[in-house]
Structure formats: structure tokens, C-alpha cells
Amino acid sequence: MTISLAHPNQAGTAKLVADPARPASTGLPAHHRGEQIVTLEQKKIYTQLISLLNPDMPEAEHYRRLRYSVERLKKKGEGLVVGLTSPVSGDGKTLTSINLAGALAQNPHNRVLLVELDLRQPINTLRNYLGAPKKLNGPGVVDMVIDEALAWEKATYYLQDYNLYILPAGSPTRSPYELLTSDRMRTVLGEARKRYDYVIVDTAPIVLLPDSQLIAESVDGFLVVLAADVTPKKLLDEALALMEPNKVLGLVFNGYRPVGDTYGGYY
Secondary structure, three states, X not given: OEEEEOOOOOOOOOOOOOOOOOOOOOOOOOOOOOOEEEOOOHHHOOOOOHHHHOOOOOOHHHHHHHHHXXXXXXXXXXXXXXXXXXXXXXXXXXXXXXXXXXXHOOOOOOOEEEEEOOXXXXXXXXXXXXXXXOOOOOOOHHHXXXXXXXXXXXXXXXXXXXXXXXXXXXXOOOOHHHHHOOHHHHHHHHHHHHHOOEEEEEOOOOOOOOHHHHOHHHOOEEEEEEEOOOOOHHHHHHHHHOOOHHHEEEEEEEOOOOXXXXXXXXX
């Protein structure tokens, strides 16, 4: 599977567009189980998160195409866990993770969890992309691994306006390797599979760090995000060599725009 995504360069022009598939801003869906409710300020959300801010834009259709590919992998009655990685940083991995999760969550019946599992404290954290550095600054996946008594409802957040659940990284850790290889991490991801329909896991770049390999047995597979015309083929080859072939679900070309890719072109 190869998916090409095009990101609009429209900084400062994001607007909230009504989406009939999105739950109403009042009331909670039946699948909400007590997770902390968070309301985001649209003007602070990173403008390229078009699945959240502008789901009616033509570019958002690329993420719905990716959503379709992911939905086809899901078995009836079972949760699906998909990891997203990239050869190195800067390929748009986290942007793609959020936009994919947001596209899946446009179905009001879907219970979608986005897990921040890049534990090396990257500059562009999930809460920064969402413009909520304080609201999403509580316990997260690290805390759940360390404290078995910590309830899901204390570490997970529900973005009500977007029907999306978030499990942030949580507390900083000096031992991500030990956390990722622990039985407790496998338990947490296994519980996520049971609690949610779709679990999108944003993990670290695979050429730089072994994190994706460490959780491979807990996910159904990985999407490898590449920056079109930027990521060297050598790095892609190296990334694929580090991964189990049966765990590679496909490649996502981020920022690729074919000739004639305009709104009118689709007609």
C-alpha cells in the first residue's frame, strides 16, 4: 500500500468547519467511559491538522483515503493497533498520526485512541501540535506503565469536539528502553486494543531509535511515513531492513502532490 498525502501551506487560515459526522458539542457519545474531557482552542491548533480543523478541504480526502486503507485491516469485533514511524525525524510522522486518528474519529461510532509513544521528549510533542500544553500535561502512558493502579480515566483525554481520545506520553523517563520492553507496556497496549476500535501509536523514528522494534509484537503493523522528495532512498532501505516484512503495512508519502492534483482535477 502506498498513500500520498498533500499538506496545504495555509498558516493562519485554519477555520473550524461543521462536520455532520462529528458528534454534537453538547452531550457525550455512548462510547465515552469517563475519560477526562478537553476542549481545544481552534486558533492554537497546528494549521496542518486538517482532519480536525478543515475536514471538508480537498486535501483532507487524502487522509480519508488512508483511513479507508486502515479500516480494511480491522477484523470485526477486534480492536486494531497501528504504529506510525519514519526513517528519521522531520518526515511528518506525528502530523500524519494525528490526521489519521482524526479522520478515523469522524465516524461518531468509532472509539479512536491516539497514543504518544515517542518517549524521547521530542520538540514537537502531541500537546504542542494540539495547542494544549497545559491541558494535556497530566499523567500518560509512562505513568500507566509505572503505576499499575493508575486508571485509564486518569491518564486518557477525550477531545469532545473531534470524537478523539488521547493518551499522551506523560511523565518524562530516563529509561524508555526498559519501559517499552516491559510486560506492563504490552499489557497497556493489549488493554488499549480491547477498549478502543482503533489505536494509532505515534512512535520514534526507526533508523535513529529501536523503539518501534521493541513494541512490534503489540501492534498489527506499521505505516512508514516519508517526506516526499526529501527522505533519501538509502534511509528508507535502512528503515525497512530494520522491520519485520510482515509488520510493514505500507508507505505514506507526506507532502507529495502529483501533477494536476487540484480540486477541479477530481472531477
